[in-house]
Amino acid sequence: MAAKFSTGLDIHCSIPYTSDTKLLYGSSSSTKSSRLSIKRFTVLCNSTSKSPKPNLDLDSSRKKPSLSEQLKPLSNTILDDPPNQARILSKPKSTWVNPTRPKPSVLSLQRQKRSSYSYNPQIRDLKNFARRLSESHFSDDAFLAVLEDIPHPPTRDNALLVLNSLRPWQKTLFFFNWIKTRNLFPLETIFYNxxxxxxxxxxxxxxxxxxxxxxxxxGVELDNITYSTIITCAKRCNLFDKAVEWFERMYKTGLMPDEVTYSAVLDVYAQLGKVEEVMSLYERGRASGWTPDPVAFAVLAKVFGAAGDYDGIRFVLQEMKALEVQPNLVVYNTLLEAMGKAGKPGLARSLFEEMVDSGLTPDAKTLTALIKIYGKARWARDALDLWERMKSNGWPMDFILYNTLLSMCADLGLEEEAETLFHDMRRSENCRLDSWSYTAMLNIYGSVGNAEKAMALFEEMSKVGIELNVMGCTCLVQCFGRAQRIDDLVKVFEVSVQRGVKPDDRLCGCLLSVVSYCKGDDADKVLACLQQANPRLVTFVKMLEDESTSYDIVKEEFRSILTNTSDDARRPFCNCLIDICRKRNRAERAHELLYLGTVYGLYPGLHTKTPEEWRLNVRALSVGAAQTAFEEWMRTLAKIVQSEEPLPEVLSANTGAGTHKFSQGLANAFASHVEKFAAPFKQSEEKAGFFIATREDVVSWVQSKAAANA
DNA sequence: ATAGGGTTAG
Known part of the structure; x- marks a missing residue:
């Protein structure tokens, strides 16, 4: 559990969930009628074979282009089969006409050779000259005058040396044009490069x-170095079309990319998230006899990591093994990151051990990736063990790693460890506390509910001039909300907005959760904050409270609000709104919202079935939502019993054991709710966070209740 | 930065 957002919202809002658009599907037929009935709201025991059809498309703009669309620019040009070799190569070679050659080549297996430098005895003078120019602030004329004082004649080699040492680009270009104007020697490719x-x-x-x-x-030849420089520059400027354009131009002029240019282009597609294209290029390269080097594998690992594609990551590992390419540090770092994104902390851990065993020393990036993974996975022991190892081995640290350690402490609720580290960082000379450090500490105080310390830190930030960002604001709102210090909450919110913090959906969710457990004046004060950040949400809350609002209006408005809410705040919104309904005596409305939330895909896997066991999974629900779901389930089970339909041997509810300090509330609240109904669910002794009932218990409970009501 | 490609933070 954890962490995409262990920062601001209540614990029931802090469980990560898939942001996949396919989750936002519902049953189109069941929402058409406006007539209310329990049955329509029951999605808990639907047959799993009936896969719901999409009736909502909250995210159509995010759809990826189809595979064929993605591959179009390539298939038109470089990825053609042999016939097009004729067009590609300016000088046809015998190989391409040879019908026995099975595959066209898409890259040259030979890297472009670099000309070797001859030693230039004037190197020192010229470098000093270049440095002086680089550091100066001359006008164009003055610059020109100084150029005339070049300590040695601007021969080809001398000019190249100076050109190579000049910066920034304006001066490089100025000098380049100066040599060009003087016309002392022909400007070869290397000068342009x-x-x-x-x-x-x-x-x-x-x-x-x-x-x-x-x-x-x-008529100066463009070589592989020219093209790879152009392509990577386009990439850094986010001009991906240009990068591809120049890559294709290269083939058209008859020049084969070597592996450096080729992997630069692989990375272009990787950064665009076009997995299929990367793989297509990769396969073509392999078919041409290419053995990719670690850089190419790092690109591959990155693209699968970004997609959270574990099979892809395994593919990369297998390929490297099969081709006997030993991963280097960067490849390991990229793979570790990828494992984290794919949600595989255990595999990240074993990969890390493999890396250390192979003799590589982890750097700050390696350790940052791993600490982050352990923190998000709530693997406290592994995180602390690694921290110890870092210290005892003297592995390299940097300020990002320090801040990541602080964030990890926040994820794990390690208040003391964080305070020690924060203190060390404060005194350290080679690292400074920045807004990340402060925000991480606010996160900790927010999640453990230490309002005094949070306030002190907030005041210190203002004093030392570190701006509070939206995440820090969210942490403070959460903290003061829990402590019922609503005036402090309002003050922090107002100050933040004045200083330019733009409230986001998470902050709104956090405010909404405070509304859910506040009463009277306090609730109004928080709603007034929310009014500034998201007025529609406030209007919707008022609609929910108003008994006369029809279901259809609730449905439409809720759909519209969710559409305009970022993925990771949708479920928290729904949870909080359900809580608000229950607190304000609108229990049926809470059921409606739970139903809509389920239909809109906010609660995937809420109810799971095997032949032996049906299970209600409420771990991602707030207390009120979990209670609502439980009641809904009981209604459904009662109907099943009454109509004598089959039930499995075991019925269970999973609240989660609560590895985080604040997540224990759910199991307790659930237990007392079960008690209130005298429902036969018993908290499991061997499986923490599980409530279990047998079929017989449920049947006799339903029957006795029916008898009592008769 | 010594003519070209790949990796770190809510």
Missing amino acids: VAMKSLRFGRQFQQIEELAFEMIDS
Whole structure:
């Protein structure tokens, strides 16, 4: 459990859930009628074979293009089969006409050779000269005058050396044009490449492209280094179309990419999240006889990590093993990150051990990835063990790792450890407390409910001039809400908004959760905050309270609100709204909302069935939502008993054991709710967080209740 | 940055 948002919202809001659009499907037929009936709201015992059809499309804009759409630009050009080799290669080679050759080549197996530098005895003078120029602030004229004082004649080699050492890009370009004007020697490819490198550093894609066209116009050859520089510059400027365009241009002029250019392009598609295209290029490369190097595998790992695709990650590992490519540190780091995104902490741990066993020393990025994974997984022992190992082995740390350790402490509720670390960081000379550090501490005080310390930290932040961000604000709202310090809550909210914090859906969810357990004036004060952040939500709360609001209106307005809410705040919203309904004596409305939430896919797997056991999974629900779901389930089970339909041997409810300090409330609240109904569910002794009843117990309970009502 | 590709934080 945990963590996408262990920060602000109540614990019932802090359980991560899939943001997949396919979860937002519901049964279209069941929502058409406006007539209310229990049966219509019951989605708990539906046959699993009837897969619901989508009737909501909250996220149509996020749909990915189809595979064929994605592959179109490539299939039109580089990914063609042999016939097009004729067009691609300017000088046809015998190999491509040879019908026995099975596959076209998409890349050159030979890397472009680099010309070797000859030692330049004037290197020191020229470098000093370049440094002086780089650090100066001359006008163009003054710059020109200084150039005339170059300590050694601007021969080819001397000019190249200076060009290579100049920055920023404006000066590089100025010097480049100066050599060009003097016309002392022909400007070879390497001069353009060096100039482009500087331009890329300044993210000047336009300028780079102009240089490239100049090369074409003046007949200077563009080589693999030129193309890879252009492509990576386009990538850094987020001009992905341009990156692909230049890659295709390269083939059209008859130049084969080598593996450096090729993996640069792989990364272009990786950054676009186009897994199929990356794989297509990869397969084509393999078919051409390419043995990808660790850089290519890092790109592959990244793309699968971004997609959270565990099968893809396994594929990368298998390929490297089969091709006997030893992963390097970057590949391991990328794979570890990917394992985290795919939700595989155990595999990340064993991969890390494998990495250490292979003799590699983890760096700060490795450790950051792993600490983050353990924190999100609530693996306290592994996190603390790793922390110890870091210290005893003297493994490298940096400020991101320090802050990640703080966040991990927040995820695990390790207040003391965090305070010690925070204190160490405060005194340390090679790391400074920044807004991440403060926010992590606010997160901890928010989740353990330490309002005094949270307030002190908030005041310290104002004093040392560290701005409170939206997450810090959310943590404080949560903290002061729980402590019933509503005036402090309002103050923090107002100050934050004044200082430019833009409330997001999580902050709104947090305010909404405070509303759910506040009364009278306090609730109104919090609603007034929410009014500034999300007025529609406030209107909706008022609608829910108003008995005369029809179901159809609730349904439409709720759908519309959810559509405009970010994925990870939708369920928290629904949970809080259900709680509000229950608190305000609108129990049937709570059932309606739970039903709608289920239909809209906010509670996947709420009810699961095997032949032996039916289970109600309420771990992702707030107390009120869990109570509502339980009541709904009991109604359904009663109907099943009365109509003498079959039931499984075991019926169970899972509230979760509560590994986090604040998550124990659900099991307790559920237990007392079960008691209130005198329902035959017993808290399991061997399985923490489970409530279990046998079929016989349930049947006789339903029958005795029916008899009592008769 | 010494002519080109890949990895860290709510």
